[in-house]
Amino acid sequence: MKSYKVLDQQKFTSGEYAIVPIRMEDRYAIMKWRNEQMYHLRQNEILTKENQDEYFNDVISNLFDQEKPNQILFSFLKGDECIGYGALVHINWVDKNAEISFIMNTSLEEDYFELYWINFLELIEEVAFKELGLHKIFTYAYDLRPLLYSALEKSCFALESELKEHCYFNSKFISVKIHSKMNKNNELRFATESDLNLTFGWVNNVSIRAFSFNKQQISLKDHAFWFLSKIENSNCEYYILKVNGICAGSIRFDIEEKQIAKINYLLDPNFTGKGLGTYLLENGIKFLKENRPEINMVYGYVLKENMASIKIFEKLLFEELEKGSKLKYQKRIK
Numbered sequence: 001m002k003s004y005k006v007l008d009q010q011k012f013t014s015g016e017y018a019i020v021p022i023r024m025e026d027r028y029a030i031m032k033w034r035n036e037q038m039y040h041l042r043q044n045e046i047l048t049k050e051n052q053d054e055y056f057n058d059v060i061s062n063l064f065d066q067e068k069p070n071q072i073l074f075s076f077l078k079g080d081e082c083i084g085y086g087a088l089v090h091i092n093w094v095d096k097n098a099e100i101s102f103i104m105n106t107s108l109e110e111d112y113f114e115l116y117w118i119n120f121l122e123l124i125e126e127v128a129f130k131e132l133g134l135h136k137i138f139t140y141a142y143d144l145r146p147l148l149y150s151a152l153e154k155s156c157f158a159l160e161s162e163l164k165e166h167c168y169f170n171s172k173f174i175s176v177k178i179h180s181k182m183n184k185n186n187e188l189r190f191a192t193e194s195d196l197n198l199t200f201g202w203v204n205n206v207s208i209r210a211f212s213f214n215k216q217q218i219s220l221k222d223h224a225f226w227f228l229s230k231i232e233n234s235n236c237e238y239y240i241l242k243v244n245g246i247c248a249g250s251i252r253f254d255i256e257e258k259q260i261a262k263i264n265y266l267l268d269p270n271f272t273g274k275g276l277g278t279y280l281l282e283n284g285i286k287f288l289k290e291n292r293p294e295i296n297m298v299y300g301y302v303l304k305e306n307m308a309s310i311k312i313f314e315k316l317l318f319e320e321l322e323k324g325s326k327l328k329y330q331k332r333i334k
Helices: 024-036 049-063 106-131 146-154 193-203 220-232 276-291 307-315
Strands: 012-014 017-021 072-078 081-092 097-104 136-142 158-169 172-182 186-190 236-243 246-257 260-267 297-303 319-322 326-332
Touching: 012 106, 017 106, 024 049, 024 081, 024 097, 024 106, 049 072, 072 106, 081 106, 097 106, 106 136, 106 146, 136 146, 136 158, 146 172, 186 276, 193 220, 193 246, 220 236, 236 276, 246 276, 260 276, 276 307, 297 307, 307 326
Parallel strands: 097 136, 260 297
Antiparallel strands: 012 017, 017 072, 072 081, 081 097, 136 172, 158 172, 186 236, 236 246, 246 260, 297 326, 319 326
């Protein structure tokens, strides 16, 4: 297996999936998949074995020894079998961003499209953010495959823009959708007494109170009594989300029984619309599990008008148990 000079780590794994520097042995399978999927690729003609050999020998082979290649390509493996290939392309080393490209074995799309996309995105994100220190990764996709948007959203990519009727395809103009994700250096930490005024500002924020069950303004005295009792309570796990060093939200788990916890979370209005709600809930649960491994069930209530939170619970595969003016969502965690 060849290695990229720009990467310290060459193989990135998640369970049974991995990406490795693109393998010469996979070139004809990749050619076949590209030819079958030309409808969504920026490819204008059928590739031949001669084309593919020339590209691998003259273009790809030169990328391995470059300090700052304009693209880094990988074979996507399940076990040792290549089931797709993807890349960071159009890498901008000055502005620290890159486009993501990925296709899978065409025969696997019907059953595994979303699953393989999500696993590939997790791996390529590790390359982009942890290995290369890029600030932003994005996809540029013809508006032809709705399943792709679901995979991107579940991986916390946000729709950045839609270029209306941007490309000419099959005798008509079609739109392009661009989804992106930033390297935010997110961190969860325990809430402390020093967060009293911060959390007081959040609970009385008009935008946050609009989706709270209690609409009344809260006094500093009442909040202080409540907040300090929570962080001192052994049956409460209270975490603060920081984004690039700035406090951006909180999540609290009130442990009602030995193995069950109730969720309450909020985002600072300055940080909404960036996919952080999903990050906060998903990683808050992981942090809870690290600190309280006995918890195996979490649940939360949300007002029916709070569509953003409803989508987050659904995205993270919570089960809806109660309907009405408020909805109850529950999930078993491992």
